[in-house]
Amino acid sequence: MLIVVALGLPAAVPIAALPTAASAAPAAGAVPALGSVIPAPVEVRPVAGADFRLGPLTVIRTQPGSAAARAVGDQLARALRPATGYPLPVLPAAPRVLPTISLLLGAGEAQLGDEGYRLSVDRRSITIRANKPAGLFAGTQTLRQLLPQEIESRTPVRRSWSVAGGSIVDHPRFAYRGSMLDVARHFHTPDEIRAYIDEISRFKINHLHLHLSDDQGWRIQIDSWPRLTTVGGGPGTGVDGTGPGYLTKADYRDLVRYAAARHITIVPEIDMPGHVNAAQVAYPELTCDGVAPPPRTDTAVGYSSLCIGSETTYRFVEDVIRELAALTPGPYLHIGGDEAHATTDADYLTFQQRVLPLVAKYGKTAYGWNEITQSPASANAVAQFWDTATTNPTVVAAAARGTKVVMSPANKAYLDQKYDRNTPLGLSWAGYIEVRTAYDWDPATHLTGLPASAVLGVEAPLWSETLRSLDDIEFMAFPRLPAIAELGWSPASTHDWESFRARLAAYGPRWTARGVDFYPSPQIDWS
Numbered sequence: 001m002l003i004v005v006a007l008g009l010p011a012a013v014p015i016a017a018l019p020t021a022a023s024a025a026p027a028a029g030a031v032p033a034l035g036s037v038i039p040a041p042v043e044v045r046p047v048a049g050a051d052f053r054l055g056p057l058t059v060i061r062t063q064p065g066s067a068a069a070r071a072v073g074d075q076l077a078r079a080l081r082p083a084t085g086y087p088l089p090v091l092p093a094a095p096r097v098l099p100t101i102s103l104l105l106g107a108g109e110a111q112l113g114d115e116g117y118r119l120s121v122d123r124r125s126i127t128i129r130a131n132k133p134a135g136l137f138a139g140t141q142t143l144r145q146l147l148p149q150e151i152e153s154r155t156p157v158r159r160s161w162s163v164a165g166g167s168i169v170d171h172p173r174f175a176y177r178g179s180m181l182d183v184a185r186h187f188h189t190p191d192e193i194r195a196y197i198d199e200i201s202r203f204k205i206n207h208l209h210l211h212l213s214d215d216q217g218w219r220i221q222i223d224s225w226p227r228l229t230t231v232g233g234g235p236g237t238g239v240d241g242t243g244p245g246y247l248t249k250a251d252y253r254d255l256v257r258y259a260a261a262r263h264i265t266i267v268p269e270i271d272m273p274g275h276v277n278a279a280q281v282a283y284p285e286l287t288c289d290g291v292a293p294p295p296r297t298d299t300a301v302g303y304s305s306l307c308i309g310s311e312t313t314y315r316f317v318e319d320v321i322r323e324l325a326a327l328t329p330g331p332y333l334h335i336g337g338d339e340a341h342a343t344t345d346a347d348y349l350t351f352q353q354r355v356l357p358l359v360a361k362y363g364k365t366a367y368g369w370n371e372i373t374q375s376p377a378s379a380n381a382v383a384q385f386w387d388t389a390t391t392n393p394t395v396v397a398a399a400a401r402g403t404k405v406v407m408s409p410a411n412k413a414y415l416d417q418k419y420d421r422n423t424p425l426g427l428s429w430a431g432y433i434e435v436r437t438a439y440d441w442d443p444a445t446h447l448t449g450l451p452a453s454a455v456l457g458v459e460a461p462l463w464s465e466t467l468r469s470l471d472d473i474e475f476m477a478f479p480r481l482p483a484i485a486e487l488g489w490s491p492a493s494t495h496d497w498e499s500f501r502a503r504l505a506a507y508g509p510r511w512t513a514r515g516v517d518f519y520p521s522p523q524i525d526w527s
């Protein structure tokens with residue numbers, strides 16, 4: 001973060017100079033310093049004596065004629081009303097005398113891109129300007145963190161509501177900033193998924209990848225193959241048989257809309273040609289011998305494969321891709337491709353040569369785990385790097401042919417790995433991942449030989465073998481998800497562990513106030 005001290009001194013203070021945990025975690029009641037938000041903004045210019053005070057007469061003014069700006073204004077008002085108790089009307093124009101929060105489009109600043117914003121705070125007004133509604137939304141997430149932590153209260157709190165004066169210019173480092181929820185090993189309900197969307201959108205995450213099928217369950221309605229969900233999502237499915245359920249198409253469309261309102265794109269994944277046992281239980285014709293395998297509720301991997309030589313396989317795959325593409329306004333359709341240990345190498349290539357182009361046929365960009373880079377057909381695809389090694393010549397060679405890479409190294413970005421050996425949930429095959437481990441790496445340089453230009457972004461996957469409830473999801477995701485979010489959004493020049501842990505410490509009470517069951521890492525001096 002570039003801090004330019006506005007006292008006539010042209011000093012640019014690096015993020016390391018931001019107050020650290022010992023001094024900066026605001027006590028209840030304090031006004032957060034401008035810029036003490038997660039992810040760290042690009043540029044912060046505090047102005048002394050220019051704090052804005054939100055009051056009972058404050059109005060929210062949104063860009064006239066823009067329904068999308070109005071929607072962001074309505075969301076902001078809904079976020080700020082419970083704790084303040086103020087009416088905060090949302091209007092296309094506001095009388096000059098009233099304190100105003102303005103959300104305006106047409107910033108006309110190329111550097112802001114589609115998701116960036118400029119936030120200015122003075123004694124009379126707060127103005128967020130952006131090129132696109134997504135930038136306004138990002139700016140309002142910053143503003144929420146700049147208000148005192150009591151803003152998270154669901155009931156009115158009597159106190160003054162000030163925002164530190166000055167300005168912020170902010171825009172993302174990477175276009176793709178994601179998290180993944182595995183709803184196959186344990187189904188998570190639409191309400192739980194929505195709660196997760198709410199939490200991750202606060203950190204400017206813009207993609208939610210849903211892992212919709214695996215050996216233990218199939219979780220998305222496919223009309224042309226109905227037993228996928230009636231059997232594959234039915235009673236007894238999931239790890240230990242305790243995760244049944246599936247999303248109807250109506251559920252899924254609702255989730256897509258809900259996420260879009262928070263400027264998050266849903267990325268659906270159907271995992272194949274491995275991880276397909278649940279589909280084969282429902283449809284034995286998807287095996288080579290036509291015999292249904294037993295349902296599986298254990299956590300082994302790499303034992304199932306679609307029958308690569310059978311035309312039924314491709315009829316199935318095309319039906320699924322077609323129906324999924326029709327449900328998906330976003331650009332990406334994830335076809336898995338990981339751990340196909342029961343598929344021969346030659347069969348794997350045959351499969352990908354046919355299936356990767358099918359995704360394009362239905363208007364989507366193919367996305368898969370990094371194993372897909374073995375196939376020349378992956379040149380137009382996005383590969384999700386999940387290895388624990390920092391060398392992978394196959395991925396690097398594919399990037400040279402055009403493949404874009406989303407970085408999810410399992411030993412850094414996997415939210416399902418234990419924090420330490422005492423963590424009650426999670427796996428540990430990739431190692432323990434404390435907050436600092438999740439934070440201290442660089443997506444642009446992590447994989448040897450991969451040019452930064454090939455890195456589309458970063459994603460934090462949350463696999464659910466050991467998870468049951470929303471509390472479990474929250475405990476594993478937070479506080480590591482904000483670490484990954486910061487790697488995805490903030491410029492590398494702002495990367496600073498002491499600053500991050502201070503801002504995280506200050507953030508903790510907000511989770512507590514919202515009832516988010518985060519892991520109180522001993523690496524953080526929680527305030």
Ligand code: NGO
Pocket residue numbers: 301338339369386414416427463464465
């Ligand atoms: C691996 C495996 C998944 C597991 C996960 C658990 C990938 C891409 N495939 O990651 O099936 O659930 O580890 O950490």
